[in-house]
Amino acid sequence: MALNIAVLPGDGIGPEIVAQALRVLEVLKKDGLDMTFTEAPLGGQAYDQYGHPYPEFTQKICRAADAVLLGAVGGPQYDTLDRPLRPERGLLAIRKDLGLFANLRPAVLFPELANASTLKPEVVAGLDIMIVRELTGDVYFGQPRGIRTNEEGVREGFNTMIYSEPEVRRIAHVAFEIAMKRGKKLCSVDKANVLETTEFWKEIVIDVAKEYPEVELSHMYVDNAAMQLIRNPKQFDVMVTGNIFGDILSDEASMLTGSIGMLASASLNESKQGLYEPSHGSAPDIAGKNLANPIATILSAAMMLRYSFDNEAAATRIENAVKKVLAAGYRTGDIYEEGTKRVSCSEMGDQIVAAM
Amino acid sequence: MALNIAVLPGDGIGPEIVAQALRVLEVLKKDGLDMTFTEAPLGGQAYDQYGHPYPEFTQKICRAADAVLLGAVGGPQYDTLDRPLRPERGLLAIRKDLGLFANLRPAVLFPELANASTLKPEVVAGLDIMIVRELTGDVYFGQPRGIRTNEEGVREGFNTMIYSEPEVRRIAHVAFEIAMKRGKKLCSVDKANVLETTEFWKEIVIDVAKEYPEVELSHMYVDNAAMQLIRNPKQFDVMVTGNIFGDILSDEASMLTGSIGMLASASLNESKQGLYEPSHGSAPDIAGKNLANPIATILSAAMMLRYSFDNEAAATRIENAVKKVLAAGYRTGDIYEEGTKRVSCSEMGDQIVAAM
Ligand SMILES: [Mg+2]
Ligand SMILES: [Mg+2]
Structure with a gap:
């Protein structure tokens, strides 16, 4: 067909x-x-x-x-x-x-275009990262949200960061399957040391990993990931993360290419x-x-x-x-x-x- | 004394x-x-x-x-x-x-050390950014938070992003005062197009700005800020942002220096x-x-x-x-x-x- x-x-x-x-x-x-x-x-x-x-x-x-x-x-x-x-x-x-x-946001830099980057050519030439960003959940869509006056009469803005098991499971499957089509390395980005939402994310990703024994899974905190993308971006193959971290990191990674x-x-x-x-x-x-x-x-x-x-x-x-x-x-x-x-x-x- | x-x-x-x-x-x-x-x-x-x-x-x-x-x-x-x-x-x-x-997290690169960066020397030599990060609020501390099974029997992780008016006001004052001691340029980083918490943040920062007419205030979305730090980091003088964005951006900026x-x-x-x-x-x-x-x-x-x-x-x-x-x-x-x-x-x- x-x-x-x-x-x-x-x-x-x-x-x-x-x-x-x-x-x-x-x-x-x-x-x-x-x-x-x-x-x-x-x-x-x-x-x-x-x-x-x-x-x-x-x-x-x-x-x-x-x-x-x-x-x-x-x-x-x-x-x-x-x-x-x-x-x-x-x-x-x-x-x-x-x-x-x-x-799916690839950050690819063909060696011929390495000069376009603000990074040194030897750091980025041949870069080939795939960032898998969850796009429909997280703090961007969570309820409740808004701007309110609280019980003490103080104004505040608030949002809800939230991920359910099926949401994490399905994006994890996409990421592992992409890793299987590429270098079989997957880095899941979280802030599991501080945020329960991403502690839960990490737990589910680890569980899904059992179905993909060939993929080498690693975990990285989002602040460290923002650094490592600059220090040594070629260490990454596939990265998977939630909506807000993916928004930030995929844009950061795209800028590494300069083009x-x-x-x-x-x-x-x-x-x-x-x-x-x-x-x-x-x-x-x-x-x-x-x-x-x-x-x-x-x-x-x-x-x-x-x-x-x-x-x-x-x-x-x-x-x-x-x-x-x-x-x-x-x-x-x-x-x-x-x-x-x-x-x-x-x-x-x-x-x-x-x-x- | x-x-x-x-x-x-x-x-x-x-x-x-x-x-x-x-x-x-x-x-x-x-x-x-x-x-x-x-x-x-x-x-x-x-x-x-x-x-x-x-x-x-x-x-x-x-x-x-x-x-x-x-x-x-x-x-x-x-x-x-x-x-x-x-x-x-x-x-x-x-x-x-x-x-x-x-x-307060300065990202300073003395011209003599420009080679230490993974970025091209002309992009980072003489870099002098001050990132002001709020440290006690935001989604890192907001309540409620945890991992639960919801009414439909589905497990989920959740956190609360939240900033009150006094919290934003006091960090904004710190940032404006630092800007006054430096280049009098302040960039407030938010995701006001998506997150009410940071829409509120932006509103308060704009209000505090009235007390500092000499400071040139600008606003930038966090994903764009993550890019601009790589594309042209020397455009920044002082940046102010919440706890989670500050965590990510201050680490990213520090890595620009390579040292x-x-x-x-x-x-x-x-x-x-x-x-x-x-x-x-x-x-x-x-x-x-x-x-x-x-x-x-x-x-x-x-x-x-x-x-x-x-x-x-x-x-x-x-x-x-x-x-x-x-x-x-x-x-x-x-x-x-x-x-x-x-x-x-x-x-x-x-x-x-x-x-x-
Ligand atoms: Mg974006
Ligand atoms: Mg950090």
């Missing part, structure tokens, strides 16, 4: 970068990988057409899809809209609608249905100018093949094509350095298609 | 490094700064003498003091003790006893009584060998003069002496590089005393 892929170009540079990713996927299709692509609007694009950032039309297509490939959403022309109608709400809505609880235009991401639900998108935004300033870097979106398509479709060979084929093109010296403006060849968004697509 | 300083050498390298800091303070005393020093045990040293890591003898001396200068606590010989008797508990106990709610043996710290209460100590630990492996780096402790003494005693001139005099000695090429083993002069702990003290 054909793999059913919903394609959401979105706003700003979204359509340009998604177009290049589709060209790369078309190569695989021509070589026999059975895929269908159904386009739908999201974000500002959807608001313009349907008056809502995640309209019913798009909902139906996404729910029926095996995976969703997204460009980016947002633009200054939508900043004055009511909050529930803004493009970013479309993204929150699709995540919720599809039950995407596992956020956000290269970073893919994915969000999965329990049936491995996934949303795949670049980590960067819609870059309205360069939209429509054929200047954007399509590599993050192309690498997101590779993640889709690996994590939703279990097609390691096809994923690797795309990643190797990207490596070849970087090694040959082709660069979009955002990663350009003296001595390399500056290309447009579509020319970068040409090169990667040719290298496939 | 004489400034009354409690001196707690503690364990491991504690006595060696504190001895060098005292030699530096004695220079100021000889030049007319009226100080008295009263020694007391803390940590393992106190357990050995009194059977408790923060005995009454030490409590009395610390409570009566204007400031406390501490070396470090802990050692492998105490690892088998009951938790309440371990050296680290002495540290928690003194913090609580004195009501120390404001943790933990250089980093001072302080914890203050409402009457500016303070505990001053190096950020590093008791390093039992090199204890008693005259190899430790006393600079973090010496810089902690400088912080004491600045923040508890409002003596900017004396603080600067110590800091300038340290700079001079580093510029002259003197290095303890932990910061030694080829082409510099390797010295012992006491020889480093000699040099800094001479440079005063």
Whole structure:
């Protein structure tokens, strides 16, 4: 049966970068990988057409899809809209609608781009970390929450950090399975010495580990993890953590690479249905100018093949094509350095298609 | 009236490094700064003498003091003790006893040591950030907390993130006052877009700011702050944040310097009584060998003069002496590089005393 892929170009540079990713996927299709692509609007694009950032039309297509490939959403022309109608709400809505609880954030630095980092090249060249962040729980969603005046008449703000056993179990399974597909090393990040929520998290992760005897499990406190990412980031393979720690650490790790235009991401639900998108935004300033870097979106398509479709060979084929093109010296403006060849968004697509 | 300083050498390298800091303070005393020093045990040293890591003898001396200068606590010989008797508990106990709610964590990188960082020298040389972390509230202390089985029979871990108005107000005042003594730039770190606790935090900080019109206040989300510390750390002067974000960001910032043996710290209460100590630990492996780096402790003494005693001139005099000695090429083993002069702990003290 054909793999059913919903394609959401979105706003700003979204359509340009998604177009290049589709060209790369078309190569695989021509070589026999059975895929269908159904386009739908999201974000500002959807608001313009349907008056809502995640309209019913798009909902139906996404729910029926095996995976969703997204460009980016947002633009200054939508900043004055009511909050529930803004493009970013479309993204929150699709995540919720599809039950995407596992956020996969790779921090990869191809050796050719090591100069882009603020860290010394020898510390980060070849970096390849996968951070698995729980996306639907923790203190970001816990109840009760709010701002109140307490019994002594003092105002206070409060939130609830909370994780239940099934929530931890399912994200732990995702992380162990990813570790099995990679270097078989998993580091669970907590603050178990202080927070009962993460003491409990650690206990459940240790229990799930019994089902993955091949994976080497370690544990690290979040403050130490924030340090170790700077001291020696290459010590990590897969990291798994809760929503708030994952928010902080995945952004920290992405910045180690110095090149956000290269970073893919994915969000999965329990049936491995996934949303795949670049980590960067819609870059309205360069939209429509054929200047954007399509590599993050192309690498997101590779993640889709690996994590939703279990097609390691096809994923690797795309990643190797990207490596070849970087090694040959082709660069979009955002990663350009003296001595390399500056290309447009579509020319970068040409090169990667040719290298496939 | 004489400034009354409690001196707690503690364990491991504690006595060696504190001895060098005292030699530096004695220079100021000889030049007319009226100080008295009263020694007391803390940590393992106190357990050995009194059977408790923060005995009454030490409590009395610390409570009566204007400031406390501490070396470090802990050692492998105490690892088998009951938790309440371990050296680290002495540290928690003194913090609580004195009501120390404001943790000051400088991240300073002298240009001469820029190579020690994993970041490129041009990104971190001359770094001088002060992170002000609230130390007694937030999700680390909030009630209710625990691990329970909920009404649906599901196990869950939970904690309460909470800040009251007086708690935020007092730490904000500390931060603004520190900003006034430095570059007059304060960045308050929150996650106000998601967490009501920090939305409330931000509201109060903005209110306190009215009393400090000279300070340029900015706000940053914690995930972005974790990135900006790597992308361009020199953009920051003073940062203020809650207990958990401060835990993560202050450790991240300290690692930017690559030389933990250089980093001072302080914890203050409402009457500016303070505990001053190096950020590093008791390093039992090199204890008693005259190899430790006393600079973090010496810089902690400088912080004491600045923040508890409002003596900017004396603080600067110590800091300038340290700079001079580093510029002259003197290095303890932990910061030694080829082409510099390797010295012992006491020889480093000699040099800094001479440079005063
Ligand atoms: Mg984030
Ligand atoms: Mg810490």
